[in-house]
Amino acid sequence: MAQEKAYKDQFSVEKVSEIAKIVNRYYQEVAITKISGTCPYGHKEGEKFRVTSVNHDGLCGALYQVIHPHIVSLHYGGGVPWEKNPDVFTGICPEAGRVQVEVKRLEKEPTYFKTSPKSRLMTGKGFPSLDTYRVFVEILGIANKCMWGHKEGERFEVDPFNVGGVCGFLYWEAYHFINLLFTGGSLPWEGEENVVHGACPDLYNQVSFRLVREKR
Numbered sequence: 001m002a003q004e005k006a007y008k009d010q011f012s013v014e015k016v017s018e019i020a021k022i023v024n025r026y027y028q029e030v031a032i033t034k035i036s037g038t039c040p041y042g043h044k045e046g047e048k049f050r051v052t053s054v055n056h057d058g059l060c061g062a063l064y065q066v067i068h069p070h071i072v073s074l075h076y077g078g079g080v081p082w083e084k085n086p087d088v089f090t091g092i093c094p095e096a097g098r099v100q101v102e103v104k105r106l107e108k109e110p111t112y113f114k115t116s117p118k119s120r121l122m123t124g125k126g127f128p129s130l131d132t133y134r135v136f137v138e139i140l141g142i143a144n145k146c147m148w149g150h151k152e153g154e155r156f157e158v159d160p161f162n163v164g165g166v167c168g169f170l171y172w173e174a175y176h177f178i179n180l181l182f183t184g185g186s187l188p189w190e191g192e193e194n195v196v197h198g199a200c201p202d203l204y205n206q207v208s209f210r211l212v213r214e215k216r
Helices: 002-014 016-023 061-075 128-132 168-182
Strands: 026-035 048-051 088-092 099-107 133-142 155-158 195-199 207-215
Touching: 026 061, 061 088, 061 099, 061 168, 128 133, 133 168, 155 168, 168 195, 168 207
Parallel strands: none
Antiparallel strands: 026 048, 026 099, 088 099, 133 155, 133 207, 195 207
């Protein structure tokens, strides 16, 4: 136990500042370049969003989660193998490719930014499951310190379009099951059909959570 504590103390004193500089060195600018038909979330051509691996800046959740793996690659100094420019990639939303984007890696002052959570009402737009159910993320525990700032006991409403106040990494992990719950499915190993448990991919600061489905 003493050795484990010493390791954590050493990590917090010597590494946190270095890690923070790397984490905060870049952000990604997502530009909406083309809309085919109508975007139900309401995106418009020419819109721009400042995103990171944790900050979605009001981008549609369905779009954010599908480009999130490449955002992570750019954010931590990598790229996308098939793109000629290592600082840029293009992508499309999963809903019939209606929204096309170009994402650029930009360098900034090594300071943390967290834009205010923004949500858009998605009921009454032709998605019966969203008119029937609500899904919430509940923060159950935190191994060390969540870099996004989540606290045990927090509760956020999410859906396939709205990330809300949830960390982008956590939302990406939860998205695997958000659509499942909204469309009436459940996991056979869970004790309750309206609940799914999960954990964020940060193994050191790991945040455990559960998704809870409720009737409207």
